[in-house]
Amino acid sequence: MGFKNFRFQVILRVLLIVFTVFLFFRLDFKASLFATQVAVGVLIAAQTVALILYIERTTDRLIKFLNTIKYDDFSEVFSSRGEGKVFDELYQRYNEVIRKFRDIRSEKEATTQYYQAVIQHIGIGILTFKKSGEIQLINNAAKRLLQVPHLLHVEQLRANAPQLVAQLQTLPAGQSVVLQLKHAKERVPVSLFVVDLVMRGEDFRLASLQNIQKELEEKEMEAWQNLIRVLTHEIMNSVTPISSLAGSVAADIDDYLKAQPGSVLQLQREETEDMGLALQTIERRSQGLVRFVQDFRSLARVPVPQKHFFEVGEMLKELQTLFQEEYNQENIQVSFQCQPQTLQVLADRQLVEQVLINLLKNAIHALADQKDKLLQIDAFPDMDSRVVLQVSDNGSGIAEEAIEQIFLPFYTTKPTGTGIGLSLSRQIMRLHNGSLTVHSELGIGTTFTMRF
Incomplete structure (x- = not known):
């Protein structure tokens, strides 16, 4: 044990070198002892090399330990060689570090397998x-x-999917798009969403693909059900009184024919006036029904936007002039801000004006019962550089249950409204790849936001 002790070995080798050097100089470079002195010199060199090699041999395990970390090979085990307490403790620490790395790798592999299983x-x-x-x-x-x-x-x-490849490579991060993928003879709608990632200094893209066929069918069915419900309600409101009134007039005429079987039919003036009034009512309700159908046709035939750049501030000034007389009559205080003044948007100006006119008319109607009437129009770019137009009023607000339905065709809270304005406006914004949203609080006011 003692002969393997590192300290003992180093001290012994150093003492031997010192003794040999002392002997070398004791020979005093005498000619008769030249061969002996050369032999002693060679012995000094050999002992020095042996000491260096012995000390370097102790670093081999350190190099081996570092290589286990470098090459991720934690199968090595360091055992004691009887080199002393310090080295025993050092090898023990080596083994503890290796075990720790081994546990971390096992945990990492288990976690990776878990997430891979989840993802799959x-x-x-x-x-x-x-x-x-x-x-x-x-x-x-x-x-x-x-x-x-x-x-x-x-x-x-x-x-098979060139459009998908193009979107995977060029779609801005954080945005989504709906694509059609070919599945045999069918086309499947797929929602694509991408994000950019950086891992170890290298750029990656993560894309999620989701079949939205079921969701689209459910939404389509829900939309058709809502539309059918609204159409049925509106048509029945017009047809029921027409049918009832027509039946009443027909019954009266049948009674007169039975009472006067001859070729000449005589009616009192009052009776004739009643029939005339009934026919006028039937005509008026029929015209209302025709107008309703025409409104429905206009909702289904929104023109394709002819987009070009125009200044938003200039358009708002023209709308201000257009509504100024109505603002004065209703005592509405109006203000509009456009930041920056040169803000431009790529859109169909006529269609955008149509949306704004509808929103402004709704705001004027919402302010009818307010004492201090305030109307605010704002135009600005958002954090994503998208142009935003907002129309805000301090009217009575919109009930929560109504907010969910105000964009449905023919839904209206106005006694004389057609219920197609907001639905048509949202459809125009969608054709611009934009959106029309609303935020309202009862007793505080309403804000409609157009985002291009």
């Missing part, structure tokens, strides 16, 4: 790829949607 079993398609298009991960749901058993590069999809 979720119903939404997940796809990650480098900027070059090289696929890093694709789950089973994505394979089913894309109809591929495996995928190595995004360009492999170009033959």
Whole structure:
């Protein structure tokens, strides 16, 4: 044990070198002892090299330990060689560090396997790829949607889904788009959403693909049910009194024919006036029904926007002039702000004006019962550089249950309203790839937001 002790070995070797050096100089470079002195010099060199090699040998384990970390190989075990207490403790620490790294790697592998299992079993398609298009991960749901058993590069999809490839590469991060994917003879609507990631200094894109066929069908069915309900309600409101009144007039005429069987029919003036009034009512309600159908046709025939750049501030000034007389009559205090003054938007100006006119008329109607009437119009770019137009009033507000329905065709809270204005306005904004939303609080006011 003592002969293996590192300190003992170093001290012994140093003492031997010192003794040999002392002996070398004791020979005093005498000619008769030249061979002996050379031999002693060689012995000094050999002992020095042996000491260096012995000390360097103790660093081999440190190098081996560092290599286990460098190459992620934690199978090495360091055992004691009887080199002393310090080295025993050092090797023990080596083993503890290796065990810790081994546990961390095992935990990391288990976590990776867990997340991979989750990703592979979720119903939404997940796809990650480098900027070059090289696929890093694709789950089973994505394979089913894309109809591929495996995928190595995004360009492999170009033959069957060129639009998808283009959107995967160019769609701005954080945005989504709906695409059509070919499945045999059918086309499946798919929602695509992408985000950009950076991992270890390299750029990646993560894309999610979701089949929205069921959701679209449910929304379509719900929309048709709402439309049918509204149409049925409106038509029945007009047809029921027409049918009742027509039946009453027909019954009266039948009674007169039975009472006067001859070729000449005599009616009192009062009776004739009653019939005439009934026919006028039937005509008026019939015209209302025709007007309702025409409104429905106008809702279904919104023209395709002819987009061009125009200044928003100039358009708002013209609308201010257009409504100024009505503002004065209703004692409405109006203000509008456009920041910056040169703010421009790419849109169909006539259609945008139509939406604003409808929103301004609604605001004027909402302010009818207010004492201090305030109307605010704002135009500005949002954080995503999208142009925003807002029309705000301090009217009575809109009830929560009504907010969910005000964009439905023919739904209206006005006694004389047609109920197509807001629905038509939202449809115009959608044709501009924009949105029309509303925020309202009872007793405080309402704000309509147009976002392009």
